[in-house]
Amino acid sequence: MPENNSTVEALYRHFGHTKFKSQLQEKAVNAAVKRKQDVYVSMPTGSGKSLCFQLPGLMRENQLTIVFSPLLALIKDQIDHLTKLKIQADSLNSKMTVKERDRVIMDLKAVKTNIKFLYITPEQAATKFFQDLLQLLYKHNKLAYFAVDEAHCVSQWGHDFRPDYLKLGDLRIKYKDVVWLALTATASKEVREDIYKQLRLQTPVAQFSTPSFRRNLFYDIVYKNSIEDDFQHLAEFAHHCLGDPKEFKGTPKSQRGCGIIYCRTRDQVERVAVGVSKQGVGAVAYHAGLKTAERTQVQESWMEGVHPIICATNSFGMGVDKPSVRFVIHWDCPQNIAAYYQESGRAGRDGLQSYCRLYYGREDVKSIRFLLQQDSQRARGRGDRELLTERALKQFEKIVDFCERVSCRHRLFADFFGDPPPQCNGQCDVCKRPKRVEKALEMFHRLCMDNQFKSQISLQDCADLYEGGRAGTKRAAQEYVDGESNSDGESHSSMAKRAKKDAEDFIRKQFKLRKQISAARQMEQESPAQIARVKHAQSTDTKIHGLQHSHREKYLTAIINNLKANVEKCKADEDQQSRSSLNYNDFEAMAVDLEYEVFRQQKVANMYRHALAKQISAIKQLTTKTKLMPLIADYVPKAETSAKGVWTGGSVAYFERKLKKLEEHKPQALKDPPKALRDKKGFKQDQSKQMTIASFFRKDVKKEKIKNEEKVEERPLAKVKDEPEYKVTDSDLEEKAVSKENSLHKLENEGVDEPTPTKIDNTELCAIDKFELDSAVGQRKYKLLSNSDGSFDTHRRKRISHLELVEKQEEIKDSTKSTQRIVFETKAENKTEAVCNGFITARQMLASKNDKGDVSETEVGKSPGNSFITARQMLENQMEAKVDEKEQKTKNFNKEKKKVALTQDKINISKSVVQWLNPYYKRKIATKELFKALAKLLTERICEGTLGNGDEGKSYIRETFRGLQMISNDHDIDKYFANPPIK
Numbered sequence: 001m002p003e004n005n006s007t008v009e010a011l012y013r014h015f016g017h018t019k020f021k022s023q024l025q026e027k028a029v030n031a032a033v034k035r036k037q038d039v040y041v042s043m044p045t046g047s048g049k050s051l052c053f054q055l056p057g058l059m060r061e062n063q064l065t066i067v068f069s070p071l072l073a074l075i076k077d078q079i080d081h082l083t084k085l086k087i088q089a090d091s092l093n094s095k096m097t098v099k100e101r102d103r104v105i106m107d108l109k110a111v112k113t114n115i116k117f118l119y120i121t122p123e124q125a126a127t128k129f130f131q132d133l134l135q136l137l138y139k140h141n142k143l144a145y146f147a148v149d150e151a152h153c154v155s156q157w158g159h160d161f162r163p164d165y166l167k168l169g170d171l172r173i174k175y176k177d178v179v180w181l182a183l184t185a186t187a188s189k190e191v192r193e194d195i196y197k198q199l200r201l202q203t204p205v206a207q208f209s210t211p212s213f214r215r216n217l218f219y220d221i222v223y224k225n226s227i228e229d230d231f232q233h234l235a236e237f238a239h240h241c242l243g244d245p246k247e248f249k250g251t252p253k254s255q256r257g258c259g260i261i262y263c264r265t266r267d268q269v270e271r272v273a274v275g276v277s278k279q280g281v282g283a284v285a286y287h288a289g290l291k292t293a294e295r296t297q298v299q300e301s302w303m304e305g306v307h308p309i310i311c312a313t314n315s316f317g318m319g320v321d322k323p324s325v326r327f328v329i330h331w332d333c334p335q336n337i338a339a340y341y342q343e344s345g346r347a348g349r350d351g352l353q354s355y356c357r358l359y360y361g362r363e364d365v366k367s368i369r370f371l372l373q374q375d376s377q378r379a380r381g382r383g384d385r386e387l388l389t390e391r392a393l394k395q396f397e398k399i400v401d402f403c404e405r406v407s408c409r410h411r412l413f414a415d416f417f418g419d420p421p422p423q424c425n426g427q428c429d430v431c432k433r434p435k436r437v438e439k440a441l442e443m444f445h446r447l448c449m450d451n452q453f454k455s456q457i458s459l460q461d462c463a464d465l466y467e468g469g470r471a472g473t474k475r476a477a478q479e480y481v482d483g484e485s486n487s488d489g490e491s492h493s494s495m496a497k498r499a500k501k502d503a504e505d506f507i508r509k510q511f512k513l514r515k516q517i518s519a520a521r522q523m524e525q526e527s528p529a530q531i532a533r534v535k536h537a538q539s540t541d542t543k544i545h546g547l548q549h550s551h552r553e554k555y556l557t558a559i560i561n562n563l564k565a566n567v568e569k570c571k572a573d574e575d576q577q578s579r580s581s582l583n584y585n586d587f588e589a590m591a592v593d594l595e596y597e598v599f600r601q602q603k604v605a606n607m608y609r610h611a612l613a614k615q616i617s618a619i620k621q622l623t624t625k626t627k628l629m630p631l632i633a634d635y636v637p638k639a640e641t642s643a644k645g646v647w648t649g650g651s652v653a654y655f656e657r658k659l660k661k662l663e664e665h666k667p668q669a670l671k672d673p674p675k676a677l678r679d680k681k682g683f684k685q686d687q688s689k690q691m692t693i694a695s696f697f698r699k700d701v702k703k704e705k706i707k708n709e710e711k712v713e714e715r716p717l718a719k720v721k722d723e724p725e726y727k728v729t730d731s732d733l734e735e736k737a738v739s740k741e742n743s744l745h746k747l748e749n750e751g752v753d754e755p756t757p758t759k760i761d762n763t764e765l766c767a768i769d770k771f772e773l774d775s776a777v778g779q780r781k782y783k784l785l786s787n788s789d790g791s792f793d794t795h796r797r798k799r800i801s802h803l804e805l806v807e808k809q810e811e812i813k814d815s816t817k818s819t820q821r822i823v824f825e826t827k828a829e830n831k832t833e834a835v836c837n838g839f840i841t842a843r844q845m846l847a848s849k850n851d852k853g854d855v856s857e858t859e860v861g862k863s864p865g866n867s868f869i870t871a872r873q874m875l876e877n878q879m880e881a882k883v884d885e886k887e888q889k890t891k892n893f894n895k896e897k898k899k900v901a902l903t904q905d906k907i908n909i910s911k912s913v914v915q916w917l918n919p920y921y922k923r924k925i926a927t928k929e930l931f932k933a934l935a936k937l938l939t940e941r942i943c944e945g946t947l948g949n950g951d952e953g954k955s956y957i958r959e960t961f962r963g964l965q966m967i968s969n970d971h972d973i974d975k976y977f978a979n980p981p982i983k
Helices: 002-015 023-034 051-058 072-084 098-109 128-139 152-156 163-174 189-199 230-242 266-278 292-303 337-344 362-378 384-403 409-417 434-453 466-482 492-525 537-543 549-569 574-581 584-601 605-624 652-664 701-714 730-749 762-769 802-836 842-849 871-920 928-944 951-962 970-976
Strands: 039-042 064-068 089-091 117-120 143-148 179-184 206-209 217-223 258-262 283-286 309-312 325-330 354-360 782-786 792-799
Touching (some): 002 023, 023 039, 023 206, 039 189, 072 117, 098 128, 152 163, 179 189, 217 409, 230 258, 230 266, 230 325, 258 266, 266 283, 266 309, 337 384, 337 409, 362 384, 384 409, 537 549, 549 584, 584 605, 871 928, 928 970
Parallel strands (some): 039 206, 064 143, 258 309, 258 325, 283 309
């Protein structure tokens, strides 16, 4: 056909090839040249996909092809490749200088452009500048094709972190008569359908795809837990794949064999690169953490053959055309089949035998599965995003299943791309050595089980080896280290470790609860006036002078109402029905962010009001158009704002109960030791004080004497060596009692009404109350023990507790006061008897109180009948007046005390009520005044007893608010809280 001849001639003229690489490639080129329909090409890596848009583009005179490529590195490789073929290609990107951009733009705007291929990223295509430039090119008929290279990125990245990929479909609608070509090497049936949908390709699409099976690639799997030295294993495999360097002496380094090792993280990349290099194989690290110049240098050194191995993350290799890659190693499990196929397919592009190895371990699987599950949870309720995350998780599970079963490795890709079963012919470890693979998989499962149960006994049979082989020797060594075991088979060392861990956990929990108690106390001390919904409410007037906190609250309420109205208006739209599940807390969270963003940017009150009014107006306009606000569409409900995830905190009493409950489960290691262990007789002498053996039998007399004197000064009653033992007998006690009684009579004779407490001798105090001297002055606290005959020895004593000491001292004080009171009463009785017996008159009694000795008649009280009263009556009246005055003071004090107690109880109840009502403020209680009125009403009812305190009051408030919408006036308070349950 002449058409075929023209394409072959163009192929030879531009690329120097006399024929196409495959019939499929030729058919795809011819379909593109016809320009009758869009073209989709799916070919394995290295099969010549780029030619399918490059050759048709070169055949269009005075027109250029726009190529959308995902990475700048890939764009650079493509342009360098075309430049070597003397084909004009260029790019527009953010890395170019102004001079370079002007040069490209001037060429594009020329009457006859020299550029045949313009490479750009989807982000560049979304800019306003490029949209105008594209419109100009289309107007002058300079557009030949739109080509999307690596089209699978539209589906994999467009929904995730590069949304500009999804905007390419708008260009397809805008320029309908320009043919589109989509090219990829890794696209399943689902991805292919998504590419058609997102790019909006015109159907029917000319579809060209080849089977995924590549005959020159050998796939195998090695289990990490079955190898001893990771880097040595990697180096040996690299030597095997690269061959003997002596055989390639005459071959340039850039054409010699090389390899790629893919790792999941940057740290792993660095570690593997260093470890392999130490084994004698040159390896370099490549990842996004390096600077651009460093990455370029690393890639070029690998391309030139300076370093045969490059360790990289999965960002490396897309579009890298190096035919002599002899092996590709995946040190970590890949996340999906498409990525595994594309990355491993970079080996053997020259058609020679190459190897693809995957190192598999359960730890890697756990990490990747956790991350994918987290993405799936975050994407719930977000439509296409949720479907993509679920699909990614299913594909990863297929990879895991593929690694843990025995089946042809090439079959995985054939099933994924919908191809017929491949003819492997020994190009994978399963088809070549099935029994060895089965044995390796069985060992992998055994080792995983050993690791899971932490068993020291291997499941491998080693009974026929000397002393059980390596496993038996290891067990014997471990048993020797562990030492004796308890009755349950647990060693003492493990028991000590477990006890230490329990104690540390208990202390950590205890400190946490104490911090929570402190925080709860601070929260309870907060005034209800501090309740605020806006951020940084306390700095309102400081940030914007003249702006009040109440103004911000009003604007916040207005934003919330408009957001709710926007969702209500858009409920009819099926795509927006998922937003109808948002509650008041969700709208409040969005409104708080909106208001704070305006507050943060403004410094003048009027500008703040203007900006918020403009924001509210924009929401209203969207509501009028029945269009959901983008903020609401992208909003993800947070745990702390969702209805089921509200954190209610806790009161001081709640955390104290938890702390008390924790104390009940205190570990044995932190509890007090048994009494037998605390007894001094149960321990040996402190060896830190025993300097030599001789000091145990011989003592220095001088030092001992000085020591005993110091003891006498510190503890007068302690037993001292070489001194006679002192015992307190009954006669001593009687003598002390008589002495005390005489001192009281002396006080009485001196006429002291209320004697001040005399200082009692310390020795006397201890003898009477059986306490040592230092117990009275707050030092070591002991009490004497009685002998069988009732006497007391100073050297026989027992330590007493602090509470017992306080009680004893109180008894001593009470006995002293009672003695003084007896003396006073005895003197009063003696005076009364003197009056009764006629010894003194009332005038004499008054005169005894007067220094001058003279008393007027008015000082002697008169009776109602103007008759003089006797001294007895006068004394009785004075005593009755004192009693009445004392009783009145007692009544007043009790009354004030009761009043203070009631006030404090009311304050505590008020705090509790405010705490119970706080969750409903602004959500179901409209204003602060209503909040205060309701809190006051409930506090009075609890004090009156008509409403129960504690959990009863809290439950009543919760049940009442559950059935109402909003308290907006006083009538609502009377309506909903009219009949509280009687306690």
